[in-house]
Amino acid sequence: MYKGIELLIVEDDESMAKVLERLAKEYKWSYRVARNGVEALEIFNREVVEVALMDIKLPGFSGMQLLEHVKKGNFATEVIIITGVGTVETAVSAIKLGAYDYLTKPFDDIRKVAVLIEKARERYQLVQKIKTLERNTTDQFQFEEIVGKCNKMQEVYRLIESIAPTNATVMITGESGTGKELVARAIHRRSVRKDKPFIIINCAAIPEQLLESELFGHKKGSFTGAIADKKGLFEEADHGTLFLDEIGEVPPSIQVKLLRVLQEGEVRAVGGNQSRHVDVRLLAATNKDLAKLIKEGRFREDLYYRLNVISLHLPPLRERAEDISLLAYNFLKKHGDRLKKTVDKISVDVLQTLQNYNWTGNVRELENTMERAVVLVNGDTIYAKDLPPNILGDSFYLTEEAGVKDLTQYSYQDANDKALASFNRSYLANLLRQTSGNISIASEKAGMDRSNFKKIIKKYNIDTLEFKHADLHMYKNKG
Numbered sequence: 075m076y077k078g079i080e081l082l083i084v085e086d087d088e089s090m091a092k093v094l095e096r097l098a099k100e101y102k103w104s105y106r107v108a109r110n111g112v113e114a115l116e117i118f119n120r121e122v123v124e125v126a127l128m129d130i131k132l133p134g135f136s137g138m139q140l141l142e143h144v145k146k147g148n149f150a151t152e153v154i155i156i157t158g159v160g161t162v163e164t165a166v167s168a169i170k171l172g173a174y175d176y177l178t179k180p181f182d183d184i185r186k187v188a189v190l191i192e193k194a195r196e197r198y199q200l201v202q203k204i205k206t207l208e209r210n211t212t213d214q215f216q217f218e219e220i221v222g223k224c225n226k227m228q229e230v231y232r233l234i235e236s237i238a239p240t241n242a243t244v245m246i247t248g249e250s251g252t253g254k255e256l257v258a259r260a261i262h263r264r265s266v267r268k269d270k271p272f273i274i275i276n277c278a279a280i281p282e283q284l285l286e287s288e289l290f291g292h293k294k295g296s297f298t299g300a301i302a303d304k305k306g307l308f309e310e311a312d313h314g315t316l317f318l319d320e321i322g323e324v325p326p327s328i329q330v331k332l333l334r335v336l337q338e339g340e341v342r343a344v345g346g347n348q349s350r351h352v353d354v355r356l357l358a359a360t361n362k363d364l365a366k367l368i369k370e371g372r373f374r375e376d377l378y379y380r381l382n383v384i385s386l387h388l389p390p391l392r393e394r395a396e397d398i399s400l401l402a403y404n405f406l407k408k409h410g411d412r413l414k415k416t417v418d419k420i421s422v423d424v425l426q427t428l429q430n431y432n433w434t435g436n437v438r439e440l441e442n443t444m445e446r447a448v449v450l451v452n453g454d455t456i457y458a459k460d461l462p463p464n465i466l467g468d469s470f471y472l473t474e475e476a477g478v479k480d481l482t483q484y485s486y487q488d489a490n491d492k493a494l495a496s497f498n499r500s501y502l503a504n505l506l507r508q509t510s511g512n513i514s515i516a517s518e519k520a521g522m523d524r525s526n527f528k529k530i531i532k533k534y535n536i537d538t539l540e541f542k543h544a545d546l547h548m549y550k551n552k553g
Contacts, residue, residue, distance in 0.1 A: 078122025079103075080104045086133055101192075126153045129156050129157065156179055158179050164176075197426070221400060223397060233386055245381050246360075246387075247385065250436065252437060258319075261315070267313065277319065287300075289331070289332075292345055318359070319358075321358040321359065322360040322361075329377050339352060356381070364378055401437060413449065421455055421456060507541045
């Protein structure tokens with residue numbers, strides 16, 4: 075059971091403390107209030123604190139001194155500094171000391187304070203997850219070669235354990251990249267056929283004229299190039315398991331033969347006149363909507379029901395977000411070991427980026443991303459620069475030179491507009507990078523009103539989260 079508190083309010087102004095208390099109650103955060111630095115330290119020493127909201131001016135010693143003490147004491151707490159007299163220098167000092175962010179009171183919108191606290195809590199929890207993953211292996215969350223701990227994956231594991239010992243035909247569905255082949259392997263390995271052949275064929279990768287021969291074999295002279303008898307994969311998999319991936323791509327002429335195998339347990343080679351009995355467990359997988367293909371007349375309904383004795387669906391990665399960090403560390407170890415590189419850490423910002431990405435390519439895309447990062451990284455930690463541009467977003471890569479090359483192909487006005495846009499993006503990106511994505515500090519450094527500064531950022535589609543906490547090693551010093 076969690077024994078800490080979610081929010082510590084360190085504020086000597088009674089009215090402001092009450093405002094923040096009301097906010098904590100509204101958002102149902104567990105909280106404590108300290109009126110000075112001494113009281114705050116007592117709370118830090120006896121309880122785990124996720125987020126501390128600290129006023130700079132406190133009786134005894136300042137909020138900045140308290141911040142420094144917290145960071146030197148290796149407390150994991152994320153600290154948000156608040157003050158009534160804000161300067162750029164103070165803000166920069168707070169960020170450098172390890173503050174999560176900096177707010178000036180009075181607050182123009184108390185809801186924004188709540189959003190900031192929630193973001194700080196998310197970061198705190200992510201840092202704790204990183205530490206857990208770095209201390210422990212993913213073995214406890216691994217089922218055969220499949221990694222995941224979310225409820226949907228636990229249900230998949232239970233289903234595999236139930237159906238593996240049987241000879242039932244299984245239809246595995248799910249988007250491309252969700253791990254259908256790994257599920258098929260897990261079923262085979264936990265079956266009585268585990269010591270017999272497990273054969274895979276991707277039905278979409280083989281031309282129709284060759285697929286029939288691959289599956290059922292052929293006799294010498296049955297077609298041009300058939301210079302000898304050849305066993306098909308059904309015979310090769312006799313007493314074992316045959317996994318038909320992308321079953322929805324099988325043409326109708328071969329669907330008829332598949333149906334015969336399922337009904338009679340017999341195969342007949344191309345060009346042959348005798349059938350041979352085979353004992354094969356069939357597993358099939360598809361990312362297609364077979365019900366739709368049946369309506370379109372492209373897939374046999376009777377074959378569908380023969381294949382779909384048991385249905386097992388794999389969720390897309392976007393529906394199992396809690397597994398993303400677990401999978402990322404698993405792939406980090408896998409490819410680090412393969413490439414003989416000691417890479418065992420992922421920065422907080424990278425994990426936040428991975429959590430926020432949509433992963434249309436699912437687990438396979440995540441693995442490719444981590445493999446690329448391991449190849450490119452120098453050192454033991456994966457940083458944002460090691461991720462591909464499509465995951466980071468274009469603004470991360472902006473430099474003074476970006477986008478201004480070869481402008482002679484445009485008219486003067488168009489070239490001028492492009493160069494100006496490039497300058498603005500580069501200036502804003504560099505400014506946000508220097509201030510760790512803090513809009514208040516960046517706007518003051520730019521000599522601009524905060525609201526206008528935000529409008530320009532929005533205009534150029536720059537995400538401040540890409541620059542939040544530029545010191546990606548920071549989490550190491552937070553206990």
